[in-house]
Amino acid sequence: MPLTLYNSLTRRESPFEPLEPPKVRMYCCGVTVYDYCHVGHARAYIVWDMVRRYLMWRGYDVRYVQNFTDIDDKILNRARETNSTMEAVAERFIEEYFADMDKLNILRADEYPRATHTMDGIKRLIHELENKGYAYASGGDVYYNVRQFADYGKLSGRKLEEMQAGASGRLETTEIEAQKKQDSSDFALWKSAKPGEPAWDSSWGKGRPGWHIECSAMVRDCLGETIDIHCGGSDLTFPHHENEIAQSEAATGKSLANYWMHNAFVTVNGRKMSKSLHNFITIRDLLDGNWSGDTALEGSQKSKALEPMAVRLFVFMAQYRSQIDFTEEAIASARNGWNTINEGLLFGLRYADKLNWDVEKTGQDTDAVQEFQAAMDNDFNTPAALAVLFELAKELGKESNILVHQGKTETPAELLQLHWLTLVSLAGVLGLEVQPEADSNDAVGGLSDVEIEVMIQQRKDARKARDFAEGDRIRNQLKDKGITLIDQKDGTTIWHRG
DSSP states (O other), X not given: OOOEEEETTTTEEEEOOOSBTTEEEEEEOOOBSSSOOBHHHHHHHHHHHHHHXXXXXXXXXXXXXXXXXXXXXXXXXXXXXXTOOHHHXXXXXXXXXXXXXXXXXXOOOSBOOBGGGOHHHHHHHHHHHHHTTSEEEETTEEEEOGGGOTTTTTTTOOOHHHHGGGGSOSSOOOHHHHHHOSSTTOEEEEEEOOTTSOOBXXXXXXXXXXXXXXXXXXXXXHHOXXXXXXXXXXXXXXXXXXXXXXXXXXXXXXXXXXXXXXXXXXXXXXXXXXXXXXXXXXXXXXHHTOEXXXXXXXXXXXXXXXXXXXXXXXXXXXXTTSOEEEOHHHHHHHHHHHHHHHXXXXXXXXXXXXXXXXXXXXXXXXHHHHHHHHHHHBTOOHHHHHHHHHHHHHHHHHHHHHHHHHSOOSSOHHHHHHHHHHHHHHHHHTTOOOOGGGXXXXXXXXXXXXXXXXXXXXXXXXXXXXXXXXXXXXXXXXHHTTEEEEEOTTSOEEEEEO
């Protein structure tokens, strides 16, 4: 079965056929570095990390490039607010970006081009567009003549008459800028210098590039004129990606990307995440526990810190093109799901010696691998792929409890090792990896094995005293922590996680 991708440009799924197999050239639009990354960023970069990992697992040689926008009105505004400089603000939040993404186990890109390091390529591209009649200078600015590009709107599906001034970028067009344009839909390629702002020399005068031209230049400089996959959030489809296509394809006469992929939004309790709604949650707040419900909190008001692997699992619980809602219930489900997989991943670390496993043994469960690949080949259907992991992990968790309570298992050790090796391998494709400190008594669900055994004994005592309500309360409390109790005919109780 071939790998099929949904292409935002063609609006249909089609088999993935790279330009020069097994090489894959992949570009992802990165962050504008003026603030901490939020859960929306987490979803986007976890998704594209997953796509990259899976392509590598399928045997492709992936070159993955992700840019930093380090010159922008938002960065300049933050510099003014903090009495700093554009360079200092950008450097600070580039470092913060890496700190957050490293925690989420996101692989580093092969290259991180920056807009300020790509000025020669940017100016060269603008000159080409100007020479070919797609751009014009006006009062120190340079604008792209949208009506000259016949295919404008082919990615977003919008008609030019419906767009009007929406193509320019992130900030509303000023009256002065509107007067410089030949058409309200035209967008800036080069902006003339304003007093006190950073500027670069050019044949049009001192200034700085527009937002859209930066990515077009960085794609060409790092990966060439046509790439395999261009990806980013769905909010970038228009105007950013639409404008990238117009710029690059007008200059080269070639397709910018053969496949366009976009991830859907993250909502918070059904509402769009925004600072004005006070539901804006940064990645570090999520990992540190500085959030509760639909509100990011400060100080002593804290929810339980969320494990980075649970964040990845939360993202994979929905297919990447489907909107995903950040709720306490969804996070609890992700936390419990990670607990189950984590217990499965720990199985080999805990019992390899006891089961006399052959440490040189390789191999995987063919049926599980094929089921996992079928799910992922279907436009990265991660919920179906996770189902394969959960089946393996639950089986290993069950065997773990049998080993704990009975000291042995009737399942052949070779089969258990095969299933464990399969789980470790497939989980790794999704970037789900057990942490070294995870195999401790600070257990999954917040309870250690000893604490669970104590609560089970308390339940037995309550039931012996015919206090069945208390017994049920303890069972439900354990269930809420992801612990399932199984009462045996001989009066003993066994348990397992997940």
